[in-house]
Amino acid sequence: MDDEEPLAQWARRRAERRDRAKGRLRAVPLTPGPHRGAHVDPGAPRAIQEFDGAEWVTVGVAENLAAARALLYPPQSVKERPTSWDLPTRGRGRHRRTTAPEEPER
DSSP states (O other), rough: OOOOOOHHHHHHHHHHHHHHTTTTTEEEOOSSSOOOOOOOTTTTEEEEEEEEESSSEEEESSSSSHHHHHHOOOOOOOOOOOOGGOOOOOOTTOOOOOOOOOOOOO
């Protein structure tokens, strides 16, 4: 049995993966030595890089880890829930018992 996939399928999956990754941002610490975890040396400046489909391109510099996280993960807007969600529901579904079951007569 042949376990290898055809080259065309592999190339299509690779192209799809690259297309999904385009525009993705990352922060790389600008410190000497090998890159370690993002949490190491939070006061060091960070290079903000964007993936263009083939390589990571530097698009800016953040002064520290907190500033880099603010650029990479902007706060999401909080949508208010409708007030009807806060009201108790009055359903007669099978999972709800609205009254106590009656005992059979003897």
